Amino acid sequence: MTRTLLFAAAAALLTACGGETLRYDLPPTRAADRIPVSVGAVEVRDVSLPLYAGQEVIFTEGPDGALRSDDNLLWADDPGRSFTEGLAFSLAAQTRARVAAEPWPFYDRPDVRLDVRVSRALPGRDGIFRLSGQYFVASNDGQAREVARRFDLQAPYDGRSVASIAAAKSQLIDELAARIARDGL
Numbered sequence: 001m002t003r004t005l006l007f008a009a010a011a012a013l014l015t016a017c018g019g020e021t022l023r024y025d026l027p028p029t030r031a032a033d034r035i036p037v038s039v040g041a042v043e044v045r046d047v048s049l050p051l052y053a054g055q056e057v058i059f060t061e062g063p064d065g066a067l068r069s070d071d072n073l074l075w076a077d078d079p080g081r082s083f084t085e086g087l088a089f090s091l092a093a094q095t096r097a098r099v100a101a102e103p104w105p106f107y108d109r110p111d112v113r114l115d116v117r118v119s120r121a122l123p124g125r126d127g128i129f130r131l132s133g134q135y136f137v138a139s140n141d142g143q144a145r146e147v148a149r150r151f152d153l154q155a156p157y158d159g160r161s162v163a164s165i166a167a168a169k170s171q172l173i174d175e176l177a178a179r180i181a182r183d184g185l
Helices: 002-016 078-093 162-184
Strands: 022-024 040-046 057-061 067-075 098-101 112-123 126-140 145-154
Touching: 022 145, 022 162, 040 078, 057 112, 057 162, 078 098, 078 162, 112 162, 126 162, 145 162
Parallel strands: 022 067, 040 098, 040 112
Antiparallel strands: 057 067, 112 126, 126 145
């Protein structure tokens, strides 16, 4: 609760100091070890996000459980595009597969399509960013195995720092990519 109050106080202070709009990008994460996969090419479909997570403004959970935002604290990119591209980049870095976000840019079709549906992507009032939902791996030609799995991931963040929220989100996208590579591809 203290973290949320500090975040709200920092946001109010920024607003009082001229109402400057600040944009936060997802920071790059460390290069991960390669994970062997059974497919050669993966198309990442546009990630489906809950309404609040797809907004330009950054939402956090308040002390009463309500979702709160500040119009001066924004994501640097469209959240859906950023999540989709981040997932594709992370899968490409963690596997030897050719990975691209839709629309597929190559002549040859991908072996599989990855569809991620996020049901929760929320920096909680307890300093934990939670990411949960389900992903589906669909074969384009019936040769690859098809998979449907749920995920529930979490990472800590510092409630006094919006940059820390962005770092936690980036970390969770990488963790999701690793889980999909290990269990779905």
